[in-house]
Structure formats: structure tokens, C-alpha cells
Amino acid sequence: MNRPPPAFLRTWMLWTAGFLAFPIAGIAGNLTAGRVNDALAALLGGVVTGAVLGAGQVLVSRRRLDPRTWIPATAIGMGLGLLLGATTVDYGTTLGDLALMGTLTGAVxxxxxxxxxxxxxxxxxxWAAALPILWAxxxxxxxxxxxxxxxQFTIYGAYGAITFAALSGLLLHHLLPYRAEAGPTPTQPRIATEV
Structure with missing residues (x-):
């Protein structure tokens, strides 16, 4: 008898599959602002990247994230964070530069x-404490x-995205455990009500 995976595992796998939003968000940001080689490109590219990423995260969150707040917060936080991080490292792309840029982006x-x-x-x-580490x-x-x-991309690639999604999915489950829609259990009969 094949049992479906537990709710946690299904929810975590869906969130982890949401790593695909990262390259899509990066493409959108780069098409909008180009390379992150000045402050305007960092801010504008970050906002667009964040908006697309936030929308993707909402889609895979199983209604645990409110799109009315999560998408704008992600767009603004990503734009300001990338601006801070990229200008601090003077738009450098060494391992150390990008780790610091990630830390600062995550800190915002x-x-x-x-x-x-x-x-x-x-x-x-x-979540706020973990994001600088996960983004770096x-x-x-x-x-x-x-x-x-x-x-000089606005966001890291698929390898980093999978790593981020898998680890942040564990944290998200701890903070906002998925609760299936309440309904009668198999041992509870449905009670008919008259209208």
C-alpha cells in the first residue's frame, strides 16, 4: 500500500521546487536594469527581481504567505538590500564580495x-536572523x-537557489507549519444540516 508523503514533506518539497522562481526573477531583473554595476541598476533590478521572487514564493507557500504583504515587502527589501550590498562591495564579484553582498541584502x-x-x-x-546567512x-x-x-546578476543562480529553498523551507515550516484544510476525519461522519 502506497501512502502519500506526510504533509510536511509535501509542503517542503513544493517550497524547494520554488527555487525555479530565482532564475525567472533574475532574468526579469536583468532585462529591466541590466548588469548590477551602478546604484540605479542595483535598486531597480533588485525591486523587479524581488517582486517576481516574492510572487513565486507566494505560489509555493500553500497559502501561508499573504501576497498583499509578501510581494511588496520582498520587492522593497530586495531592492534596498541589493543597493546596500552591491554599493558596499563596489559591484565586485569575487567570492568574498558576493558573500558580503548576500549578507547585506539578506540583512535588509x-x-x-x-x-x-x-x-x-x-x-x-x-526569519530575519536567518536570511543574511542564507543569502550569503x-x-x-x-x-x-x-x-x-x-x-553581475541581481540574484544568485540555481545552485544557490536550491540551497536557499531547501534550508529556508525547513525554517518556514517551523515558523508557519502547514495545516491542511479542516474537514471531517475518516472516522467522523458528515452531519447533514437543513437549509
Missing amino acids: LGPAQTLALSAKTHQRWA LGWTVTTLGGISVEN
Whole structure:
């Protein structure tokens, strides 16, 4: 008898598959602003990249993220974070530059997204604390994977995106566990009501 995977595993796998939003977001950002080689490109490219990424994350969140707050927060946080990170490293693309840029981007993006989470979210500030580390890790894995980071992308590539998605999915489950729609259990009969 084949049992479906537990709700946690299905939810985590869906969130992890959402790594595909990263390259799509990066393409959108680069088409809009070009290479991240000046402040305007960093800000504009970051905002567009963040908006697309935020929309992708909402789609794979199984209704745990509110698009009305998550998408704008991700766009603004990514734009300001990339501006801060890219200008701080003077638009450099060495491993150290990109790790620092990722840390700074995550330091702005994390609190922005955290504020978009419900105030009732269990330990929601853990998201803000984790994002600088996860964003730096994303850029590090991408750089070590041989991706042509010298093209000054707005966001890291698929290797980093998978790493980020898998690890952040564990954290998201801790903060916002997925709860299936409440309905009668197999042992509870449906009670008919008269209209």
C-alpha cells in the first residue's frame, strides 16, 4: 500500500521546487536594469527581481504567505538590500564580495519579509536572523558552482537557489507549519444540516 508523503514533506518539497522562481526573477531583473554595476541598476533590478521572487514564493507557500504583504515587502527589501550590498562591495564579484553582498541584502530583505509575516507567527524574527546567512550561502554556492557571476546578476543562480529553498523551507515550516484544510476525519461522519 502506497501512502502519500506526510504533509510536511509535501509542503517542503513544493517550497524547494520554488527555487525555479530565482532564475525567472533574475532574468526579469536583468532585462529591466541590466548588469548590477551602478546604484540605479542595483535598486531597480533588485525591486523587479524581488517582486517576481516574492510572487513565486507566494505560489509555493500553500497559502501561508499573504501576497498583499509578501510581494511588496520582498520587492522593497530586495531592492534596498541589493543597493546596500552591491554599493558596499563596489559591484565586485569575487567570492568574498558576493558573500558580503548576500549578507547585506539578506540583512535588509529578512526584516522586510518578517514584517510581512503575521504578527502571530511563532518566532517570526528567526526569519530575519536567518536570511543574511542564507543569502550569503546562496551566493557562495553559486560562485563555487562555477556560474559566471562576473555578469553581475541581481540574484544568485540555481545552485544557490536550491540551497536557499531547501534550508529556508525547513525554517518556514517551523515558523508557519502547514495545516491542511479542516474537514471531517475518516472516522467522523458528515452531519447533514437543513437549509
